[in-house]
Amino acid sequence: MTKTLPKIRPLPGTVHREWKKCGKAGCRCAGGLVDQLHGPYHYRFWRDGGRLQKQYVPAADVDQVQAACRERRIFDAQMREHWRESRQDLRDLRTVLRRAQLKVRDWEEKRRAKAIAD
Numbered sequence: 001m002t003k004t005l006p007k008i009r010p011l012p013g014t015v016h017r018e019w020k021k022c023g024k025a026g027c028r029c030a031g032g033l034v035d036q037l038h039g040p041y042h043y044r045f046w047r048d049g050g051r052l053q054k055q056y057v058p059a060a061d062v063d064q065v066q067a068a069c070r071e072r073r074i075f076d077a078q079m080r081e082h083w084r085e086s087r088q089d090l091r092d093l094r095t096v097l098r099r100a101q102l103k104v105r106d107w108e109e110k111r112r113a114k115a116i117a118d
Contacts, residue, residue: 010072013046015057015065044069 019037021029028036042057044065057065 009068010075011044011046011065011068012048012072013044013053014069015042015044015062017042 017040019034019039020041021027021032022038024030029038042059042062042065044055044057046053
């Protein structure tokens with residue numbers, strides 16, 4: 001199974017938009033109404049060591065970062081499928097090994113029984 005590597009460096013996480021209050025008393029955003037907030041600003045969120053991380057994404061880079069996050073999700077899904085298939089292959093091999101061990105054990109018992117009878 002030969003696959004080409006992605007052209008974009010995969011990034012964990014997802015990109016979300018946020019609207020913000022600036023904190024200035026006389027600003028239009030001070031009222032807190034959604035249509036008056038500043039933004040949208042884009043951020044990439046991901047988990048690292050169980051902790052949620054957040055990184056600002058400049059508007060010019062949003063499409064590229066979203067594509068990189070998409071590539072990571074695709075890669076992760078492919079890896080999960082690969083591991084699922086590998087685990088199934090391992091279960092199948094263990095079954096074959098158990099059957100072979102039983103056949104060897106039966107053959108040895110028959111050989112011992114024949115040796116005793118002779």
